[in-house]
Amino acid sequence: MKFSHILGILVIAVAVIIIISTTGDASSYVDFKEAKAMAVSDTREIHVVGTLKKDAQGHVTGIMPAADKLSFSFLMIDEKGEEQQVFYNNPMPPDFLRSEQVVVIGRYQGNSFVAGQILLKCPSKYQEQELQPTQQAQFN
Amino acid sequence: MVHEWIGQTGHFFVVIAFVAALWATWNYYWASRKDTVDPAGWLKLGRISFGIHSLALFGVVASLFFIIYNHYFEYHYAWSHSSRSLPVHYMISCFWEGQEGSFLIWMFWQALLGLILMKFAGKWEAPVLAVVAFVQVFLVSMILGSIIPGLDLKIGSSPFMLLRDVMEAPVFALNPDYVPEDGTGLNPLLQNYWMVIHPPTLFLGFALTLVPFAYCIAGLWKKQHSDWIRPALSWTSAAALVLGVGILMGAYWAYETLNFGGYWNWDPVENAVYVPWLVLVAGLHMMIINRKNGTAVKPAVLFTIVMFLLILYSTFLTRSGILGNSSVHSFTDLGLSGQLLLYMMAFVVLAGWLVAREWKNMPSTAEVNVYSREFWIFIGATILSLMAFQVLVPTSIPVYNSIASWFGIELNMAPPANPEVFYTNFQLWFAVGLALLSGTAQFFWWQKMDLARLKSALVLPAVVSLIVASMALIALDVKEPKYLVLLVAAIYAVVSNFFVLLGLKHTNLKLAGGSVAHIGIAMILLGILFSSGYSKVISQNSSGLLYSREFADEVNQENVLLWLNEPQKMQQYQLVYKGQFLEANDAPGYIHKQLLRPTDKPDLYIARGDYYYKGKKYFGQGDSVQVHPENTYYRVEYTDAGGEKFTLFPRAQVNPQMGFIASPDIFRGVKSDLYTHVSVVPDPKEPLKWSEAEDQKIKIGDKFFVNDYVAVLEGLQQVREVEGVPLNETDIAVKARIRIMAEGGSEFFAEPVYILKMDEKTSGNLPAVIDDLAVKLSFTAIHPEDDSITISQSKTQKDYIILKAMEKPLINILWTGTLLLVVGFGIAIYRRYSEYKLLQKKGQD
Numbered sequence: 001m002k003f004s005h006i007l008g009i010l011v012i013a014v015a016v017i018i019i020i021s022t023t024g025d026a027s028s029y030v031d032f033k034e035a036k037a038m039a040v041s042d043t044r045e046i047h048v049v050g051t052l053k054k055d056a057q058g059h060v061t062g063i064m065p066a067a068d069k070l071s072f073s074f075l076m077i078d079e080k081g082e083e084q085q086v087f088y089n090n091p092m093p094p095d096f097l098r099s100e101q102v103v104v105i106g107r108y109q110g111n112s113f114v115a116g117q118i119l120l121k122c123p124s125k126y127q128e129q130e131l132q133p134t135q136q137a138q139f140n
Numbered sequence: 141m142v143h144e145w146i147g148q149t150g151h152f153f154v155v156i157a158f159v160a161a162l163w164a165t166w167n168y169y170w171a172s173r174k175d176t177v178d179p180a181g182w183l184k185l186g187r188i189s190f191g192i193h194s195l196a197l198f199g200v201v202a203s204l205f206f207i208i209y210n211h212y213f214e215y216h217y218a219w220s221h222s223s224r225s226l227p228v229h230y231m232i233s234c235f236w237e238g239q240e241g242s243f244l245i246w247m248f249w250q251a252l253l254g255l256i257l258m259k260f261a262g263k264w265e266a267p268v269l270a271v272v273a274f275v276q277v278f279l280v281s282m283i284l285g286s287i288i289p290g291l292d293l294k295i296g297s298s299p300f301m302l303l304r305d306v307m308e309a310p311v312f313a314l315n316p317d318y319v320p321e322d323g324t325g326l327n328p329l330l331q332n333y334w335m336v337i338h339p340p341t342l343f344l345g346f347a348l349t350l351v352p353f354a355y356c357i358a359g360l361w362k363k364q365h366s367d368w369i370r371p372a373l374s375w376t377s378a379a380a381l382v383l384g385v386g387i388l389m390g391a392y393w394a395y396e397t398l399n400f401g402g403y404w405n406w407d408p409v410e411n412a413v414y415v416p417w418l419v420l421v422a423g424l425h426m427m428i429i430n431r432k433n434g435t436a437v438k439p440a441v442l443f444t445i446v447m448f449l450l451i452l453y454s455t456f457l458t459r460s461g462i463l464g465n466s467s468v469h470s471f472t473d474l475g476l477s478g479q480l481l482l483y484m485m486a487f488v489v490l491a492g493w494l495v496a497r498e499w500k501n502m503p504s505t506a507e508v509n510v511y512s513r514e515f516w517i518f519i520g521a522t523i524l525s526l527m528a529f530q531v532l533v534p535t536s537i538p539v540y541n542s543i544a545s546w547f548g549i550e551l552n553m554a555p556p557a558n559p560e561v562f563y564t565n566f567q568l569w570f571a572v573g574l575a576l577l578s579g580t581a582q583f584f585w586w587q588k589m590d591l592a593r594l595k596s597a598l599v600l601p602a603v604v605s606l607i608v609a610s611m612a613l614i615a616l617d618v619k620e621p622k623y624l625v626l627l628v629a630a631i632y633a634v635v636s637n638f639f640v641l642l643g644l645k646h647t648n649l650k651l652a653g654g655s656v657a658h659i660g661i662a663m664i665l666l667g668i669l670f671s672s673g674y675s676k677v678i679s680q681n682s683s684g685l686l687y688s689r690e691f692a693d694e695v696n697q698e699n700v701l702l703w704l705n706e707p708q709k710m711q712q713y714q715l716v717y718k719g720q721f722l723e724a725n726d727a728p729g730y731i732h733k734q735l736l737r738p739t740d741k742p743d744l745y746i747a748r749g750d751y752y753y754k755g756k757k758y759f760g761q762g763d764s765v766q767v768h769p770e771n772t773y774y775r776v777e778y779t780d781a782g783g784e785k786f787t788l789f790p791r792a793q794v795n796p797q798m799g800f801i802a803s804p805d806i807f808r809g810v811k812s813d814l815y816t817h818v819s820v821v822p823d824p825k826e827p828l829k830w831s832e833a834e835d836q837k838i839k840i841g842d843k844f845f846v847n848d849y850v851a852v853l854e855g856l857q858q859v860r861e862v863e864g865v866p867l868n869e870t871d872i873a874v875k876a877r878i879r880i881m882a883e884g885g886s887e888f889f890a891e892p893v894y895i896l897k898m899d900e901k902t903s904g905n906l907p908a909v910i911d912d913l914a915v916k917l918s919f920t921a922i923h924p925e926d927d928s929i930t931i932s933q934s935k936t937q938k939d940y941i942i943l944k945a946m947e948k949p950l951i952n953i954l955w956t957g958t959l960l961l962v963v964g965f966g967i968a969i970y971r972r973y974s975e976y977k978l979l980q981k982k983g984q985d
Contacts, residue, residue, distance in 0.1 A: 004508075007519075007522070011522055014526055015529060018526070018529060018530045019533055021565075021566075022533045022534045022556075025556045025562050026534065026553050026554065026555065027553075027554040027555065027557040028552050028553055028554050029552045029553075030552070044557070045557035045558065047554040047557070068701055069701055069820065069940075070697045070699050070701060070942065071697055089697055090697070090698065090699060090819065091699055091819045092820065093800070094794070094820060094821070094823070105557045116558075
């Protein structure tokens with residue numbers, strides 16, 4: 001067997017390991033129910049997509065900041081409509097209340113979801129700003 | 141007025157550039173065919189058409205810049221990327237902020253490179269430029285913005301669209317000629333000098349990768365399977381250098397401007413350029429082997445082609461909108477994904493077909509000796525490709541989701557939750573391999589090796605690196621085994637390459653490029669190792685407050701809350717937050733917000749007092765001051781254990797488009813950088829909530845309490861001028877002077893004013909606000925009957941910031957390594973180029 005063949009086999013082996021580890025470590029987008037079920041068997045962090053809970057007037061409710069402002073918890077509703085309290089160990093991200101959608105990355109611990117990261121999607125973040133002629137309604 | 145002519149001119153140039161690129165491809169194609177009757181004639185036509193193409197592109201660039209420079213906000217591109225207050229150098233950045241503009245800068249570089257090749261490529265001109273022109277056809281089509289009649293198919297997105305054609309706003313129904321007064325401005329994160337030079341560098345790198353690819357395709361096409369490598373080699377080095385520097389510039393920009401706490405985030409967009417760069421470097425090494433002994437043709441061809449296809453793939457990833465959910469800075473979909481896919485597939489097919497056709501004719505590399513340099517360099521290239529592969533597989537996760545959804549499967553795969561750990565687990569071991577190889581292979585490179593010689597050559601470097609490594613261990617406290625291995629390997633790479641360099645000194649410094657570049661890479665590795673592996677969050681919350689009993693183990697609050705002027709301990713530092721500052725157009729330094737009174741215009745303030753910077757007066761009381769209203773700087777004073785003081789100004793802005801953006805400030809030390817950014821600040825738009833006013837009757841000399849501090853009414857004084865209130869001759873204004881004694885012996889003075897307007901028979905007052913104490917004192921009445929006055933006070937919440945601080949040890953090694961990499965590449969490119977010139981002179985090429 002030529003040395004290059006051994007090398008080739010080695011390379012293929014490493015490539016296979018890479019692919020397996022990627023599928024192993026890749027997270028997934030799930031809802032709270034699945035996340036809870038998954039938390040029993042494995043320690044992986046998962047992504048849950050959802051929105052903040054709002055009252056009838058459209059105000060965000062259920063935000064509970066810690067006394068020292070250095071952490072907070074909030075109520076989130078996943079895509080299936082399930083509500084869950086989520087804990088976050090860092091200060092509230094400043095555009096948090098304006099967000100249209102939130103993605104929490106973390107896992108269940110007991111009955112609470114602890115997020116390690118929060119990704120926000122703000123309505124205007126990637127879209128062009130609306131044209132607002134009210135403030136500049138000058139007609140040339 | 142809508143300036144339609146300039147947009148139409150620009151669009152006209154785009155069409156010309158597109159047609160001319162097609163024509164140039166056609167001409168150069170015929171010029172390079174063997175069976176062509178009059179190749180010289182075709183060549184001439186090729187030059188003319190590519191020349192027209194380039195001129196037209198310069199016209200497109202000029203038109204777009206004209207629109208931006210003259211603030212023609214009737215154009216969507218100018219409106220959405222620029223604004224009136226933008227300085228000229230940022231106008232250049234907003235030029236490529238948008239997707240169309242960034243395509244434009246890319247093809248602009250390629251046109252320039254094409255012109256250079258036209259002059260210097262000699263016999264390779266026709267086939268190489270045929271490829272370049274063909275690539276330009278695809279790129280120009282991206283900004284064509286033309287609709288094919290009948291098919292309702294739109295090709296490309298034009299940067300010359302009028303706002304009224306893009307936006308649906310009721311105002312256009314009333315007045316089609318409506319022009320907004322101002323644009324929405326440049327994304328504030330891009331208002332940074334690195335962003336002025338980083339994107340053009342990166343796109344120059346992208347453009348440069350086309351040259352080796354074009355040579356390679358030309359070589360396969362003309363069946364000159366290895367002849368293309370010599371002329372392509374300096375171009376490949378240049379591409380590797382420029383692209384590498386572009387990537388590192390982006391890293392540096394991220395370090396300076398973004399608050400994710402580092403220079404590399406494993407964001408898909410970063411990965412998308414890192415992957416082709418790795419393959420490019422692997423290909424470069426194959427080409428070098430080929431130049432040395434004529435072997436490795438097949439790998440050189442493969443790496444070059446794969447590298448370019450990866451450039452196309454990364455273009456597709458970042459611009460098709462497919463990464464929308466997983467990346468913070470990829471472009472949104474402009475409806476170009478189909479076109480981008482076509483672009484990529486065209487070259488996959490073309491290159492694949494050529495390689496398949498020529499595979500059997502290419503010289504095969506015989507089995508190589510383990511003691512040969514080729515063998516070890518080949519292993520190095522293999523590791524580089526595995527590194528690329530490991531990053532590519534997870535970065536493409538959104539692509540798998542899309543492909544699966546075509547088949548009706550919901551894959552729902554998400555990127556790894558902790559990308560840093562995930563990627564590092566692999567990349568670290570590959571890096572160890574590369575470090576060891578780059579140290580050892582250099583010895584093989586410069587002399588014939590066998591086992592005995594190898595031993596004697598390696599003993600000294602190995603011993604020296606072990607000594608250096610153990611000294612480093614003692615000094616730096618590296619505990620984790622994997623970091624230890626990387627540390628030793630990287631030090632070995634530095635030391636052994638340094639020995640190689642010493643050995644070369646007597647022979648020829650021109651040959652030093654390789655070892656200098658390798659030392660640079662090894663230092664970059666060391667810098668990454670320490671700054672990320674040993675980056676330490678020092679702003680641990682030490683208040684002892686748990687946020688929830690249930691998660692006691694999880695408590696990992698990495699932020700410190702600082703109240704205005706209240707010292708707070710953080711590790712070995714004492715921190716004091718000293719208030720909010722602004723930057724002015726015409727005055728240096730940071731200006732305290734209290735010194736400025738806002739006006740109706742957001743960027744115009746009136747000075748409340750004199751401003752000095754380094755002893756020089758820049759403006760006085762009552763002067764108007766132009767500021768950059770977007771950014772607020774939060775002054776934080778650090779005092780370290782030794783009593784040494786320094787001040788940092790982390791900044792934050794609330795941007796209507798991007799939301800809250802915090803940028804760090806960095807205290808640069810030799811041993812480590814101290815990196816600080818704000819995590820939360822009080823919302824500047826939220827008006828302060830004042831408590832109900834409490835009235836107190838006070839005589840001159842009386843002591844009273846203000847927000848729990850002792851205060852004294854020192855006296856009353858009639859004044860003739862009151863800030864912001866015009867006074868008549870008959871009006872009376874009286875100022876009360878109140879001294880407040882706060883913690884640590886500091887004193888504050890409040891001077892509220894009471895005003896009697898005699899002709900209007902009204903009275904009013906101008907309260908004094910002391911931000912530091914969060915109090916407002918108003919002088920609301922005078923009581924002549926008992927010589928007293930009424931002072932009413934109300935309180936508010938004190939100003940605060942929540943801050944995160946990190947220590948980044950030895951990050952300077954990373955930047956020094958980058959510099960060495962540039963120098964090494966520079967030497968190598970110079971050497972290859974002068975060799976090539978010499979050969980050309982001799983008429984061999």
